[in-house]
Amino acid sequence: xxxxxxxxxxxxxxxxxxxxxxxxxxxxxxxxxxxxxxxxxxxxxxxxxxxxxxxxxxxxxxxxxxxxxxxxxxxxxxxxxxxxxxxxxxxxxxxxxxxxxxxxxxxxxxxxxxxxxxxxxxxxxxxxxxxxxxxxxxxxxxxxxxxxxxxxxxxxxxxxxxxxxxxxxxxxxxxxxxxxxxxxxxxxxxxxxxxxxxxxxx
Numbered sequence: 001x002x003x004x005x006x007x008x009x010x011x012x013x014x015x016x017x018x019x020x021x022x023x024x025x026x027x028x029x030x031x032x033x034x035x036x037x038x039x040x041x042x043x044x045x046x047x048x049x050x051x052x053x054x055x056x057x058x059x060x061x062x063x064x065x066x067x068x069x070x071x072x073x074x075x076x077x078x079x080x081x082x083x084x085x086x087x088x089x090x091x092x093x094x095x096x097x098x099x100x101x102x103x104x105x106x107x108x109x110x111x112x113x114x115x116x117x118x119x120x121x122x123x124x125x126x127x128x129x130x131x132x133x134x135x136x137x138x139x140x141x142x143x144x145x146x147x148x149x150x151x152x153x154x155x156x157x158x159x160x161x162x163x164x165x166x167x168x169x170x171x172x173x174x175x176x177x178x179x180x181x182x183x184x185x186x187x188x189x190x191x192x193x194x195x196x197x198x199x200x201x202x
Contacts (some may be wrong), residue, residue, distance in 0.1 A: 026148035028185035034089040042141040049137035057099035058134035059095040061092040077154035088179035094170040095131035150177035
């Protein structure tokens with residue numbers, strides 16, 4: 001199957017490996033910082049991923065300081081605390097529930113687009129869905145930088161929101177540890193479902 005993919009896909013084989021086949025979720029990290037330059041390069045790549053009406057609701061909080069790590073760690077599940085405290089960088093990915101304020105700038109060809117999201121519940125649902133799309137792009141961007149990402153959902157979202165987003169505008173979705181993986185920092189590769197188990201043609 002890999003040979004067939006290599007003939008069909010435009011992306012070079014080594015890039016396919018970097019982003020997908022050889023990329024791993026890291027649970028422990030080697031020493032070495034993740035630079036501001038690397039994070040900026042990741043964002044400048046992944047910002048081009050599509051979102052509904054180009055709304056781009058993802059917001060990213062980079063947790064670098066020991067104080068910030070402690071504030072975050074108290075809201076993580078027990079199994080996620082130690083690896084987060086030792087990770088070179090952690091990002092809290094959140095959805096901006098007032099993303100519609102930027103629509104006149106990012107979706108200028110539809111005047112009044114902002115008015116489509118007057119209803120707060122509908123706006124929050126759209127923000128969450130599209131920010132989660134962007135979270136997937138973000139993980140791929142981390143891999144494109146030659147780094148490993150460790151995305152986690154095991155945390156108290158209300159606690160994280162109260163800690164970092166007390167005004168209620170941003171809502172946390174995913175916590176991602178970022179860095180170079182330690183030598184024994186990944187688990188054995190788990191099986192993936194085959195094409196015929198997943199895809200249905202109608």
